[in-house]
Amino acid sequence: MDLSIIILNYNAAAFLEQCLYSVLKAVNNIDAEVIVVDNDSTDHSVEMLQHNFPQVKLITNHENLGFSKGNNIGVQHAQGDYLCILNPDTVVGETVFDEVLAFAKANPQIAFTTTQLIDGTGTYLPESKRNVPTPQIARQKILGNDSKYYAIHLQKDDNGEVEVLVGAMMVCKKSVYEKLGGFDPIYFMYGEDIDLSYTALQHGYQNYYLGKLKVIHFKGESTVKDRKYLERFYGAMGGLFYNKHFKKSKIEKALVDLALKGIIATKSIENESVVSTSNSYRVLVTNDNKLQIGFCDKVATYKQLSDLKWNSQTQFIWDTATLSFDEIINFMAGNTSSQYTYRFLNFKRNLIIGSDSSSSRGEVKELILE
Incomplete structure (x- = not known):
């Protein structure tokens, strides 16, 4: 088996559902397995998985073991030669695993590979590529200089070597992960990706950023940013x-x-000062003529992206049965504005999800279809 995708979940059922829908489309031509480790969720995550995704290998923990231990459990059950550690609040394009896997196989000196991450507004997330946060960098922060924390020697769309990658999306060879000891269980949440990236460097490996590939990371669906x-x-x-x-x-x-x-x-x-955007205009992209969205105001409907028209304050609603995830991700990355918001209609067409800020939890809205 080529690839094991490991997704650690805690109370993120709606976003996990969307994530899995995109992941399963992305592994269509890969010998891969998808493993979800549930950290004792109290929402309906487990029931949703059992009902909607029987092909996914589900591991249920009876307590919240944290990020490191939870992912390490998933790795123990993985059968793939390569691993992808993936957050439940991500959306991947149909070609991303093919391209990252091909790159990883061709570059055995590289421990971890990631892509550019964008948030739910299409905005680039600078934590996609970082430097080792040495004490010297901490001292720079005292002087108000945060730039050295991020790997600014590369532009967001560049490809290149970086020191620290983000745990929301990391691809590596399983044997390398095991050689490095995996995520250190002393970290319950946060810091473990920095630690493992640095450990890889200490063992003579490189870490690599593929900025031309993009993955959506909504952020914050399991944790309030307080x-x-x-x-x-x-x-x-x-x-x-x-x-x-x-x-x-x-x-x-x-x-x-x-x-x-x-x-x-x-x-x-x-x-504390998260701005909420009010959209005066909503557009739905779908080729289903019978699809009606349960909003009290009107929604303009288009069948394809090339027909799309919008104004300065628009909410875009994507029917993922009509558009590819690659199309959606590229459109969002190319059309970022504080006045634009984006929502995903799930494959069951009973929920719309999205996020307007990487520092706050996203929105899950139940739909009533006429």
């Missing part, structure tokens, strides 16, 4: 990561701690 989240994220980086990989003097530790506290305070304020 102060507690920030403390956990930067605590993982400052406490666990530095204690494991860097020798620190008392002065260096004090500087790192000061920087992290400043980041938490600043970003807590930023995350």
Whole structure:
């Protein structure tokens, strides 16, 4: 078997459903398996999986074991030569696995490969490619310079070597993952992708970013981006990561701690001011003439992207039975605006999902079809 796709889920049923629909279309020509590890969800994730996706291998944990342990369990059950660690709140195009897998096979010196990630508005997510967050970078943050945290030597659409990839989408050879020890279980959530990327570098491997390929990562469907989240994220980086990989003097530790506290305070304020967009115009792209969307206002309907017309304040609704995910992703990445929002009609046509901000949870809206 070529590829095992491992998706760790916790209370993200609606987004997981959309993710799996896209994943199964993307592995149509690959010898692959899809493994979902459920971390004791309290929503209807397990029931949804059992009913809608019997071909998916389901592993249910009886407690929330966190990101590292949950994914490592999935790897233990994986039969593929290559692994893809994938978040449940992602959407992939039909060709992405073919291209990433071909690249990984041709470059055995590379441990982890990822793509460009965009959020639910089509906006590029800079955490797609990062640098190792050394204490020196932490000191730069004290001075207000965050740029060194991100790998800005590459443009977002470039391909190239980077130090740190994001755990929302990582492809690697299973034997390499096992050689590196997988995700370190000392991390419950956040920081484990930084740690594993850095461990790969320490073992002489490279990590690689394929910016010409894009994957949607809605973000935040299992976690609210509040102060507690920030403390956990930067605590993982400052406490666990530095204690494991860097020798620190008392002065260096004090500087790192000061920087992290400043980041938490600043970003807590930023995350409180999430702008909600009000769209005056909605368009639905579908070739189903009978499809009616359960909104009280009118929805303009188009059968294909080439016919699409919109104004400066538009919500785009995608019928994924009509459009390919590659078409949708490329359109979103090429049409980003604070006045545009995007929604996905699920394959059962009873839900619309989407996200207007990478720092807050997305929207799941039940539909009543006429």
